[in-house]
Amino acid sequence: TYTEDxxxxxxxxxxxxxxxxxxxxxxxxxxxxxxxxxxxxxxxxNLLFASKAxxxxxxxxxxxxxxxxxxxxxxxxxxxxxxxLQGNYSSNGNPKDDKLILKNLKxxxxxxxxxxxxxxxxxxxxxxxxxAKGGLELNALHQLFKNDFIxxxxxxxxxxxxxxxxxxxxxxxxxxxGNLRLDGVEFKAQNDHRVFNNIRGNFILHGSTLGIEAATxxxxxxxxxxxxxxxxxxxxxxxxxxxxxxCAINSQxxxxxxxxxxxxxxxxxxxxxxxxxxxxxxxxxxxxxKCITYDNHRFENxxxxxxxxxxxxxxxxxxxxxxxxxxxxxxxxxxxxxxxLIISAKVQSKNITFNPLFKEWNNFDQSVITSKQIEGNAxxxxxxxxxxxxxxxxxxxxxxxxxxxxxxxxxxxQVQAIEEIAASLKTNAxxxxxxxxxxETLQKNLKNISFSTLENTFLIEHGVLTIPSxxxxxxxxxxxxxxxxxxxxxxxxxxxxxFRELLGEDRDAEFGTILDDGTGLKIYLRMxxxxxxxxxxxxxxxxxxxxxxxxxxxxxNMVAMLKSEWGLFKKDSTVKEYQTxxxxxxxxxxxxxxxxxxxxxxxxxxPAQKExxxxxxxxxxxxxxxxxxxxxxxxxG
Numbered sequence: 319t320y321t322e323d324x325x326x327x328x329x330x331x332x333x334x335x336x337x338x339x340x341x342x343x344x345x346x347x348x349x350x351x352x353x354x355x356x357x358x359x360x361x362x363x364n365l366l367f368a369s370k371a372x373x374x375x376x377x378x379x380x381x382x383x384x385x386x387x388x389x390x391x392x393x394x395x396x397x398x399x400x401x402x403l404q405g406n407y408s409s410n411g412n413p414k415d416d417k418l419i420l421k422n423l424k425x426x427x428x429x430x431x432x433x434x435x436x437x438x439x440x441x442x443x444x445x446x447x448x449x450a451k452g453g454l455e456l457n458a459l460h461q462l463f464k465n466d467f468i469x470x471x472x473x474x475x476x477x478x479x480x481x482x483x484x485x486x487x488x489x490x491x492x493x494x495x496g497n498l499r500l501d502g503v504e505f506k507a508q509n510d511h512r513v514f515n516n517i518r519g520n521f522i523l524h525g526s527t528l529g530i531e532a533a534t535x536x537x538x539x540x541x542x543x544x545x546x547x548x549x550x551x552x553x554x555x556x557x558x559x560x561x562x563x564x565c566a567i568n569s570q571x572x573x574x575x576x577x578x579x580x581x582x583x584x585x586x587x588x589x590x591x592x593x594x595x596x597x598x599x600x601x602x603x604x605x606x607x608k609c610i611t612y613d614n615h616r617f618e619n620x621x622x623x624x625x626x627x628x629x630x631x632x633x634x635x636x637x638x639x640x641x642x643x644x645x646x647x648x649x650x651x652x653x654x655x656x657x658x659l660i661i662s663a664k665v666q667s668k669n670i671t672f673n674p675l676f677k678e679w680n681n682f683d684q685s686v687i688t689s690k691q692i693e694g695n696a697x698x699x700x701x702x703x704x705x706x707x708x709x710x711x712x713x714x715x716x717x718x719x720x721x722x723x724x725x726x727x728x729x730x731x732q733v734q735a736i737e738e739i740a741a742s743l744k745t746n747a748x749x750x751x752x753x754x755x756x757x758e759t760l761q762k763n764l765k766n767i768s769f770s771t772l773e774n775t776f777l778i779e780h781g782v783l784t785i786p787s788x789x790x791x792x793x794x795x796x797x798x799x800x801x802x803x804x805x806x807x808x809x810x811x812x813x814x815x816x817f818r819e820l821l822g823e824d825r826d827a828e829f830g831t832i833l834d835d836g837t838g839l840k841i842y843l844r845m846x847x848x849x850x851x852x853x854x855x856x857x858x859x860x861x862x863x864x865x866x867x868x869x870x871x872x873x874x875n876m877v878a879m880l881k882s883e884w885g886l887f888k889k890d891s892t893v894k895e896y897q898t899x900x901x902x903x904x905x906x907x908x909x910x911x912x913x914x915x916x917x918x919x920x921x922x923x924x925p926a927q928k929e930x931x932x933x934x935x936x937x938x939x940x941x942x943x944x945x946x947x948x949x950x951x952x953x954x955g
Contacts, residue, residue, distance in 0.1 A: 323372050329365040336361055336387050336401075359387030359401060380407040387425070396458045400426040416441040420448075429453030429474035447482035447493070456503060466508060473503030473517065491552045496523050500533075512537050512576060519544070526552050530565065538576040543568045546603075554598060563601035563626065574612040591656035594708065595629045602626070613711075615678065616640070622649075629653040636665070641678035643670040657708040663700070670696040672728070684807065686735055686849050694728030714805050719778035729768040735849060736764050739813065742843070742854035763794035781805045787812075801845075809852060811845040 319326045336359035362383045369376040387401025403423040409416045420436040432452030439445050457472040479496025503517035519533025528551050533544040546565030553559035603624045610617040622636035633649040647665030654660055676682070676689035704717035730736065740761035769792040777784040787800035801811035817840065845852045 324368070324370045326366075326368040328367075329363070331361075331363040333360040334363060335359075336384060336389075339363070357387070357389040360385050374411075376409075376411045378407070378409045381405070382407075396455070396461055398425050398427055398455075398458050400424060400431070413441040414443075415439075427453060427455035427458050429455045429476070432477075443484065443486045445482070445484050449480045450496075451478045452476070469506045469508045469510075471503070471505045473505075474501045475499065475503070476501075479523065490556075491526065494523055494525065494552075497521070498523070516541075526550055538573065540572045540576040541570050542572070557598070560598045560600045561596075563599060563603060565601075566604040567606070569607040569610075571609045571611070572607050574610065591658075593629060593653055593656050595631065595651070595653040595659075596626070597628050600627050614680075641670075641675035643667045643675060659706040659708070661702070661704050661706050661712075663702040665702070666697075666699045668697050670698055672696065683805075686807075687730065687733055691731045691733055692729070693731075694725050696723055696725045696728075698723050715781040717778060717781075720775065721778075722775045723773070725769070725772040727768075727770060728772060729766065731766050733767075735809075735845070735852065736767065737761065738845065738852060738854060739843065740764050760795065766793075768793045785811075803849075807849040809845060809847065809849050813843040813845065815841050817841050 337357040339361040362385070364381040366377075366379040368378075381404075383404045384402055387398075389398045389401070390396065401424070404421045406419045406421075407417070416439070418436075418438040420434075422433070423436065424431070424433045426432070430453030432450070432454060434448060434450035434452070436446070436448040436450075454475040454477060456475060457470075460468060460471050476499040477496065479498070480493065481496070482491070482493035484490040484492060498521040500517050500519055500521070504513065504515040505517065506513045515536050517533075517535040519535075520531040521533070522529035522531065526549060528548045530544050530546055530548070535542055535544075544565055544567055546563065548565070549562040550559050551561060554561035603626065605620065605622055605624050607620045608618065610620055618639040620636070620638040622633040622638075625632040625634060629652060631651045636649050637644070637646050639645070645665050645667045647663060649661070649663040649665070652660045672692045672694050673689050676687075676692060681688045699722045701720040702717075703719075705713040707713065740757060743757050743760070769790060772788070772790060774786060774788040776786075781804055783803040785799065785801050785803070787798055790797055790799055795815055797813055797815035799811065799813055801809065803809050803811075842856060843854055844856070845854050847853045
């Protein structure tokens with residue numbers, strides 16, 4: 319009916335073909351999708367439209383139902399059968415009062431039967447509530463209701479839930495309880511290199527808490543098993559608060575590159591960077607992984623609680639095996655800028671084996687000593703700090719490492735830098751003074767060096783490895799070594815050893831036989847320049863420094879003698895009692911053209927220990943004081 323002030327009409331139909339109704343009423347994208355389906359079933363339709371100009375209102379009431387519906391996608395043969403529902407839509411022109419009711423919604427997929435009821439009211443800020451129970455074939459739903467986020471999804475889901483949510487700016491959950499079971503689900507999002515497959519598990523929703531039971535999934539080459547719970551999930555999805563987690567994750571293998579949305583190559587090509595550590599997740603994850611791989615590195619048997627906070631991961635008690643060594647300690651990772659991490663750790667290991675460790679870390683990006691040239695076992699305590707970029711890796715010049723290392727039963731084979739020490743002595747003066755055969759013997763010994771124990775604390779800072787002075791007692795020779803080594807392979811080594819270390823069984827130099835009576839001449843060498851072509855020179859500055867230290871030590875000895883022999887400075891706790899040195903002073907004598915040297919080598923006996931001049935004079939003064947009863951006063955300094 320129609321008047322000047324109003325209009326009213328009704329439309330009724332029975333047993334309309336389901337596919338024809340969908341095609342006529344659906345919007346263009348949905349119509350295009352559904353035209354590819356073969357289907358059958360009928361639709362009953364009842365529409366009332368009424369409008370009154372004087373009241374500026376329009377009322378629409380629509381009832382509809384589907385009977386014996388069936389849809390099949392021809393390419394994958396995805397089927398939805400036994401479709402039936404009763405529905406009602408009403409509107410009075412005010413979207414706040416609009417309402418859609420779907421009652422007795424039923425259908426069947428390969429996942430089994432499904433039924434539910436759904437009500438949507440207030441189309442401006444929709445309130446959605448209802449119940450759902452049954453099986454869902456996710457690929458079939460995806461074919462019907464495609465979206466821009468999902469590239470593909472398949473698998474089965476079993477659902478039993480009741481819900482009541484309000485959608486405004488954010489989603490407000492009035493009620494949400496139920497169970498969801500996933501089985502054999504595969505999922506891939508658009509513009510994401512990851513493929514999530516073999517997703518299985520039980521998910522229990524109670525209020526804003528999601529419980530997870532025996533959930534498993536694989537991401538490319540990685541696998542995860544998850545148990546635990548997540549709280550505050552609705553505020554999290556509404557960006558109103560953090561997601562709180564308390565979970566346990568177990569894995570046979572985790573490839574770190576599988577966890578990021580974009581691959582390393584895509585990150586390199588993409589100028590825009592994004593944060594990779596979550597800012598709005600907090601809690602604890604108990605992590606156990608049999609194997610973790612990253613950039614050709616392999617970490618085994620990792621076990622640690624992981625505390626998650628804003629852009630931070632803290633492994634408070636980590637245990638892991640790498641390069642054949644068991645490592646224990648703590649590790650902290652913080653993202654201070656997009657894709658830029660600050661890594662700090664304090665770890666230790668008692669069973670390091672050099673050969674597999676050097677192989678694992680590609681000889682630590684240096685060629686001076688390779689995995690084929692080093693053997694031995696070690697203990698280490700390491701404090702580590704370094705910035706890390708997901709594309710560029712560790713910033714070596716900002717890295718700081720303090721490492722205390724103790725090596726046992728070590729050996730070095732054919733290390734060119736060490737062999738250069740003997741080569742540097744092959745001069746005319748060296749042959750004359752040391753002996754050509756001694757130099758050749760030393761050079762041969764330096765090709766294969768073994769040592770029982772070596773211990774020192776090393777510092778890496780600003781791209782430089784600093785080696786404090788340390789004593790190396792090896793099969794080739796005993797020496798003191800200190801210096802620095804940059805990541806650009808520039809070295810500055812200082813080497814000190816006793817001259818008699820150069821004297822082997824053959825003590826014949828060009829001008830006579832070398833006799834060693836145990837006195838001490840020190841050799842000071844300095845190795846400077848690029849490791850592939852270093853310069854070896856006499857280290858005069860180190861020799862001067864040693865002399866200064868010897869003079870300082872003599873001063874301390876003199877004061878200690880006064881305290882021990884005269885009883886002075888007894889109240890000064892900084893002055894120690896004098897201890898007679900056990901070692902004898904050493905000298906080297908070179909005997910020229912001694913005929914008897916060719917017949918019989920003299921016995922080299924150590925001279926008897928004698929009192930030093932200072933101590934002899936003090937003893938003389940002390941005896942005179944006792945005889946003459948003279949009082950002597952000496953002030954320190």
